[in-house]
Amino acid sequence: MQQKILLVYTGGTIGMVKDSATGALKAFDFDHLLVQIPQLKSVQAQIDTVSVPEPKDSADMNPSDWQFLGNLIYSKFMQYDGFVVLHGTDTMSYTASALSFMFSNLRKPIIFTGSQLPVGDIRTDALENVLTAIQIALLQENGVPSVSEVGVYFDSQLFRGNRSTKVSSDRFKAFMSPNFPALVTSGVSLKINEPMLLKPNLNRVTKFSEALNDKVLLVKIHPGITTKMFEQLCASVDFEVLIMETYGSGTIFNANWLALLLKELQKKGKNIINCSQCVSGVVKQGIYQGSEQLKSLGIISAKDMTTEAAITKAMYLLGQNKQRNDFKIEFEANLRGEMH
Template identity: 35%
Template sequence: MARTGEPVRRLLAIYTGGTIGMRSQKGVLVPGSNLLTALRKLPMFNDEEYSREHQLPEDTLALPLTNENQRILYTVLEYDPLFDSSDMTINEWIKIAKDIERNYEQYFGFVIIHGTDTMAFASSMLSFVLGNLQKTVILTGAQVPIHTLWNDGRENLLGGLLMAGQYVIPEVCLFFQNQLYRGNRVTKVDSQRFAAFCSPNLPPLAIVGADITINLELMLKASVNKQLEVHSNMERNVGVLRLYPGITAVMVRAFLQPPMKGVVMETFGTGNGPTNPELLWELKKATERGMVIINCTHCLQGSVTSDYAAGMALSGIGIISGSDMTSEAALAKLSYVLGRDDLSLEDKKKLLTKNLRGEMTPLPKDVQVSLRDSKFVQLIASLLYLNCSQDLDAVRDSLTPTLACAAARMGDLETLEAIVELGGDLSESDFDGRTPLHMAARGGHVGAVQCLLKNGVKVNSWDGDRSSPLLMAVKGRHRDVIQILKDAGAQLSPQELQGTGTELCRLAASGDRDGLIAWQQAGVDLFQKGYDGQTPLQVVFARQMGLSGLPEATQLGNY
């Protein structure tokens, strides 16, 4: 989280509909268009003098100067038709995400004006749809239309614009009643009061009063050097099953039938459910045929545990603990993970247990790394999970390259993925100029190389000795890694190619066939001459037949 330094900050406000802009027709509230016209008449939303002086476009307004003399300009993108939030689906939320993607480079932040009834679902879903987010996205709305005399719409919208305009908060948030929440931690708790939302298991990210109090220790860190990614392949066949006393196995069986692929099951207390053998059998059959079920508690606060036998019975049949996730967040996470076609079913289940977007509180036993050969590195890695202060951020940034290189050297995917989740940059080099990709290529760890490339690491980088990851793989004879790097665009530099003829002849003289093939796979010409004017193939035949000066038109495959 950082306060902006620019005097002018441009935002995009996406108006999707909702109560905030509604008007009364025959005693019934209906979506109302032209929100911009209403905002233009309100001085707190429109500095008329500035707009006139700077000839702002018709769809853009300027807020009055902030206390820090910053100017916030916001452009309103109004949907046509507008949506009642009760009609919103994954399709509409993906549309919002794609509009953010199209305008991502033009604006410093985004405010989404949305109906309150499904706003918790929207903020949770968008937190998973928008990957590698480095800019502020805030949802807000109102319980009472902004046109009425006494309403909460003005305060909520103005607060959302000010927070997005003054701070860089790289996550999807929800602003309501002077509080900024993490979007995937909220649930709607009141249909009438202005304090309509709460975040039961995570304090607000910020509280706005006479001063703005920011909870720095809660802020997610931006994914550096990564492009915004819109995950539009969300699984639609997911649902919520709320257990209640007396629910029958027949009813549960009916709910779990195809095309259903994933279910958030709301249970009692700390994750307990009926121990009815027939009901447990239906759940077990569903998980065995590939159904993914997440166990979340009915309770507003608290977490799912296995302290009771009733909870142990559920966990023992393959049901995944939802920890302290809200049902809204669990449903969004399930939709995102099941939509990942690049993962196996087991990998999807593992991913569901991990904290991906700040949606759950990792248990102490989950805060582990697998660098088991270094107690010091384990301690540092655990420290990095605190993610709390600016000082700790500086410590983490300085230690991350070394930790990442150590993990890559051992092919430790778990630690590499943990570093990514914490916002670490896997492209940074250690004190010797080596990047994690150098170390993974040197060790021949295919999975680590693929993980690093997937996370945007540069394939052509050089360490302090001007060696590339591709050269490391060649020297290690790691042919699978060489092919992966070549497919990603890796090339040996002119400096690395100097003297390769002599090196190839040395390999040929020692009968190192694997070494020759590795160099050839990296794109090196095997007909190069060494210091004595011979090619590697001539050396091969001279070694095998006791002759020299043989024709060069011989293929290595015959060797």
């Protein structure tokens, strides 16, 4: 039986073509994708295409878009062997991370990709990214998908979606996975990093939960941040989870006012997460004096998670109505391969 892949267009640079008269980029009719990428005709599989009703620049994507996309894929889950999502690069890692949590026991691949140059550009990276993402989605062994997780494919490498982060706005190698190796590397052949892949329970079905709660506040700690800044920010925003991007291995300045403020937030039932600003490495509270106060307060550790994964995981767990103690336990647990 011929394999079937659903190609989903959400927006972004990949779906633009240059107007011959003005030189400006504009969206093309996604129904005519085969005209733009004729190589798709040679793929040994049935490739169906669908576009979301209102494609967006990825900077405009928000949790409601993640919910729509997740529901779209889940509604067609039994009809296809895999899914390839064309997405703008700026928030691709956020969307991929969110879907990785929303789908549990995922038994088919959901591969995100995009491009730095439009599909019609003579130097575009879109063709390789799309075609290889489809090939990865088609990989099977004994009728079972080789990759059964949410991934981000870009510039010859497939990364776990919730381990990926965008690191460049102008290089083709736009993404990296700082704390976890690539799942698949593309060269003359596709090399699968088999030991690193998530393995679903084949005796259980894939489930999807669209429940998200976006009351998550991210604060980047920096030299010069003051009591007034922190207090006014926390007082003016309706949030249930505070993620602090701290230095290095999770360190922060020593200040009595900060400890008092964090204690007050905890009394109000707020969950507080310590996530490192560093691209790679792990939060280890208590190693330095600067993080001992956080450890003593029972601040939640994001360990080696990306900021994108920490934010979307927090939204997912809030959406499941986790109580404060359960939230801490589950956040610090490895749910979808997002942390060690």
